Amino acid sequence: MKTEKQKFLEMRKDGANSVLILRGDWDFKTSVFRLDELKKNLLDHQGSLKMDFSGCQKIDFVFGMFLFDLVRERSLNIELCNVSENNACALKVVKDWLEKEEDLESKKVGKKYELMITKLGKSIVETYNTFLNAFNFCGMILFYFIKSVFNPKRFCITPLLYHINESGFKVLPVSILTVFIVGFAVALQGALQLQDMGAPLMSVEMTAKLALREIGPFILTLVVAGRSASSFTAQIGVMKITEELDAMKTMGFNPFEFLVLPRVLALVIVLPLLVFIADAFAILGGMFAIKYQLDLGFPSYIDRLHDTVGWNHFLVGIVKAPFWGFAIAMVGCMRGFEVKGDTESIGRLTTISVVNALFWIIFLDAIFSIIFSKLNI
Structure with a gap:
């Protein structure tokens, strides 16, 4: 009898390259055991690796996030192949979103000093407005005081x-x-x-x-x-x-x-x-x-x-x-x-x-x- 690992994951040699074959559904319902086995296979492999999705029936955004986060975090060299049209669309959406997120992070780092200068400028403007309001308030107090002096x-x-x-x-x-x-x-x-x-x-x-x-x-x-x-x-x-x-x-x-x-x-x-x-x-x-x-x-x-x-x-x-x-x-x-x-x-x-x-x-x-x-x- 095939084990769960053998049923959903299989590592094969294709000449000089290694191929990891995925079968079945890989979505938010996927068990932690299967995800751990996939992660172990990816991290233990040295060099480039092909992931064959020919036997994979369904992929959702949750699995896409898991896969791309792992690849980005560990700098893995992975090539995806035999991906169906629907699964390719799901992976593309996740990949595009992660790339936009990386761009935003880089822009945030680049704008660090710009934000500091902006905050400093806002503080100066607020202080200036506070002084103006204080002088205006003093003037109103003196006005009503003089008004009351002439009319006790x-x-x-x-x-x-x-x-x-x-x-x-x-x-x-x-x-x-x-x-x-x-x-x-x-x-x-x-x-x-x-x-x-x-x-x-x-x-x-x-x-x-x-x-x-x-x-x-x-x-x-x-x-x-x-x-x-x-x-x-x-x-x-x-x-x-x-x-x-x-x-x-x-x-x-x-x-x-x-x-x-x-x-x-x-x-x-x-x-x-x-x-x-x-x-x-x-x-x-x-x-x-x-x-x-x-x-x-x-x-x-x-x-x-x-x-x-x-x-x-x-x-x-x-x-x-x-x-x-x-x-x-x-x-x-x-x-x-x-x-x-x-x-x-x-x-x-x-x-x-x-x-x-x-x-x-x-x-x-x-x-x-x-x-x-x-x-x-």
Whole structure:
């Protein structure tokens, strides 16, 4: 009795050439055993090989893909012969499709650098459009603010007070704790270094100036940005998805006057007050650090602070605060109006608004540092 291998596959010698004869149907119903035997015969043979399909009744695309993939993967030298018209059509379709696929792959590799340049160009254009939208949004805020100044009845006092409390004073517990810890850590490191240099008392001056100019204002603003920018974007974004903004416009209410302006003014007003409190806790953290490291009493610390640190260092932090507040609120509200379609857009733009707000805080801080250095303040 013939085995299944002998029935469907047969290897013969035709002079110097080898011929592999296929019989029966070779399609998607073909057993794994038969495919493994075919693969073994093809891979074990060295040199060129003829495949005789004279006894093959049916071939489909699945077998064609299997055969041509094997030939291409192992670089086999195979010649097909005695293929019926129907089977030849099936094999030709598969072969043409694979050739097109290879062309597409080669084009993808060739366009690698072109795609990189395209992505870079798109990023530059998106950044440029973002800056234009930001300046346009700033202009609209200033326009409605001036409009409200000449007509004070347009100011929405209740939302303003609400956001001063919600975005300002409710942030204080986390903010002052963060500022205190950072002030303590920085003062401790500064005291250690100056103690090694033989000037331990200078750590009072250094840490106090750093606390008033950077640590207190900057750390506080980062905390406010993380909380307020995200909440502003989420609140306005949800209102846009639920069509509350359209309802406001229909009733004759301007979203800028009722949603944007109160939030912007709230942070511009409350942030200097929060900076004042943050400065106090940053200095307090430095005081505890120096007490711990240098054993310098609190009265001595305060006396040296009074003698060496001027009011200009305090004012530097206070002056920066309103600009930071404006940037945080502007970014949060602007991204909220960009929400489109679904909640996924809210999540994505909320993340973007926080990142943008942090960028503007750092950027403005660098600009102010340059300005104050040039003015010797």
